[in-house]
Amino acid sequence: xxxxxxxxxxxxxxxxxxxxxxxxxxxxxGGLPILAQCGGSCxxxxxxxxxxxxxxxxxxxxxxxxxxxxxxxxxxxENSRLSCQIIFNEELDGLKVTLAPGSx
Amino acid sequence: xxxxxxxxxxxxxxxxxVGLFAVFELGLNDIKCHLxxxxxxxxxxxAELYPEKPIYDIPAIPSCTGAELTERLLEQGKPFNPTFHxxxxxxxxxxxxxxxxxxxxxxxxxxxxxxxxxxxGGGSFVPKRPPIKGIEAYENKSVFYAVRKMEQFRGKRLVxxxxxxxxxxxxxxxxxxxxxxxxxxxRDEFRAAPDxxxxxxxxxxxxxxxxxIANLSTLNGADGQLASVTLKEDGKDAYDMPCDNLxxxxxxxMKLGPVANFGAELQDNLLPVNTADFETNLxxxxxxxxxxxxxxxxxxxxxxxxxxxxxxxxxxxMVHPDRRYRFQYTTSSSDLxxxxxxxxxx
Ligand SMILES: Cc1cc2nc3c(=O)[nH]c(=O)nc-3n(C[C@H](O)[C@H](O)[C@H](O)COP(=O)(O)OP(=O)(O)OC[C@H]3O[C@@H](n4cnc5c(N)ncnc54)[C@H](O)[C@@H]3O)c2cc1C
Ligand code: FES
Numbered sequence: 001x002x003x004x005x006x007x008x009x010x011x012x013x014x015x016x017x018x019x020x021x022x023x024x025x026x027x028x029x030g031g032l033p034i035l036a037q038c039g040g041s042c043x044x045x046x047x048x049x050x051x052x053x054x055x056x057x058x059x060x061x062x063x064x065x066x067x068x069x070x071x072x073x074x075x076x077x078e079n080s081r082l083s084c085q086i087i088f089n090e091e092l093d094g095l096k097v098t099l100a101p102g103s104x
Numbered sequence: 105x106x107x108x109x110x111x112x113x114x115x116x117x118x119x120x121x122v123g124l125f126a127v128f129e130l131g132l133n134d135i136k137c138h139l140x141x142x143x144x145x146x147x148x149x150x151a152e153l154y155p156e157k158p159i160y161d162i163p164a165i166p167s168c169t170g171a172e173l174t175e176r177l178l179e180q181g182k183p184f185n186p187t188f189h190x191x192x193x194x195x196x197x198x199x200x201x202x203x204x205x206x207x208x209x210x211x212x213x214x215x216x217x218x219x220x221x222x223x224x225g226g227g228s229f230v231p232k233r234p235p236i237k238g239i240e241a242y243e244n245k246s247v248f249y250a251v252r253k254m255e256q257f258r259g260k261r262l263v264x265x266x267x268x269x270x271x272x273x274x275x276x277x278x279x280x281x282x283x284x285x286x287x288x289x290x291r292d293e294f295r296a297a298p299d300x301x302x303x304x305x306x307x308x309x310x311x312x313x314x315x316x317i318a319n320l321s322t323l324n325g326a327d328g329q330l331a332s333v334t335l336k337e338d339g340k341d342a343y344d345m346p347c348d349n350l351x352x353x354x355x356x357x358m359k360l361g362p363v364a365n366f367g368a369e370l371q372d373n374l375l376p377v378n379t380a381d382f383e384t385n386l387x388x389x390x391x392x393x394x395x396x397x398x399x400x401x402x403x404x405x406x407x408x409x410x411x412x413x414x415x416x417x418x419x420x421x422m423v424h425p426d427r428r429y430r431f432q433y434t435t436s437s438s439d440l441x442x443x444x445x446x447x448x449x450x
Binding site for chain 1: 154234235266268289290291321338354355357358
């Protein structure tokens with residue numbers, strides 16, 4: 001299984017994905033720079049990604065904590081998510097995300 | 105700057121929960137402490153990042169908020185009368201010819217101490233900088249992340265960005281003196297005190313300020329002076345908002361900062377310690393709490409508390425080399441109870 005992650009220079013990378021890992025961990029383990037300063041505790045907003053619109057509805061809705069924490073992110077759009085709050089499973093095989101400014 | 109040297113047994117760098125508990129453990133061992141923190145109040149991450157949120161894994165306290173934990177730790181350390189130095193960053197650490205540790209802060213305070221406890225957590229708190237191209241050139245000229253002197257903004261056209269308490273408080277406080285204020289936030293909901301939100305909404309309704317639901321996109325100006333900021337709403341065209349100053353409040357982030365230059369060994373921006381006494385590779389310099397690393401380390405408050413107790417035992421040997429360490433319980437030792445000022449209550 002894998003996810004596709006576009007870096008801030010627009011280059012798409014294929015990353016090996018593991019069940020029950022967060023997308024933030026998959027990106028970090030894949031060697032892409034992602035700040036993720038709080039280590040995944042939904043407390044820093046430096047793991048902000050844009051989810052490809054085609055995939056957006058396949059993800060569970062963000063909870064209130066995540067939406068609130070996104071206030072501390074930059075250039076937030078309707079596709080914005082905190083990647084540490086997305087838990088990977090086989091239905092997300094092929095998920096496409098793009099690193100947002102301020103998270104690298 | 106007045107370089108009167110403060111001589112003490114111990115300086116604790118960082119007044120987060122772990123630094124605060126170190127006051128207690130050192131106090132039981134007759135070690136007098138000074139604490140320094142760049143923040144203007146104690147509590148570290150608990151006070152700054154989650155004061156209202158409950159913590160459920162403090163032993164014997166089923167639930168308490170970050171603010172409550174801070175308060176309780178302050179109360180617990182009170183008998184030892186620690187001295188706090190807030191709003192100051194410890195910038196350097198060096199050994200004196202007499203074998204003491206000299207610490208200097210960015211405000212010119214100088215300490216000479218027998219031991220040093222680095223409880224710097226994830227580092228010092230600094231404001232988040234918006235990732236806008238060229239923003240550095242405007243910083244502290246026309247773009248600010250904090251308000252030092254309100255007067256500076258009298259008669260100015262301000263754009264204030266953010267949706268938390270800082271953004272709202274400064275919007276309300278600066279509104280009477282600024283010539284115009286535009287508050288910019290990404291959504292029409294605010295995570296701030298409800299009272300501030302209603303005040304802000306009232307000002308908007310009275311036409312005394314503007315609220316724009318948008319993202320900051322570019323800064324326009326020259327030589328550090330803003331002329332306007334470009335705002336962009338999701339899915340709509342960008343537009344320019346003329347202004348003299350931008351105040352951006354996107355919260356705080358932690359940067360290791362000067363601790364990196366203290367001369368202690370670093371590993372992935374953390375200080376390796378041995379788990380017998382939590383000393384770094386520099387004798388007499390300890391590291392406890394989130395800042396340290398060792399095999400099996402967990403960044404939990406309770407780990408930091410344990411680390412503080414073991415650190416204090418070694419610190420005792422260094423501060424009182426002529427005295428013999430005695431292991432005692434606070435329940436049964438009248439000596440410890442005297443120190444805590446509770447002997448009569450028994
Ligand atoms: C949202 C969130 C929830 C959490 N929930 C829990 C939980 O439920 N249970 C749990 O056990 N842990 C929890 N944690 C982790 C916990 O908060 C940390 O483990 C704890 O704060 C670490 O304490 P500390 O004293 O080591 O460092 P910190 O709390 O980070 O404090 C360090 C202090 O040092 C200061 N400092 C650093 N460098 C300098 C310098 N050079 N000069 C002056 N000052 C300096 C900083 O300004 C800061 O105030 C949570 C963390 C977050 C973000
Ligand atoms: S890593 Fe900090 S919010 Fe996701």
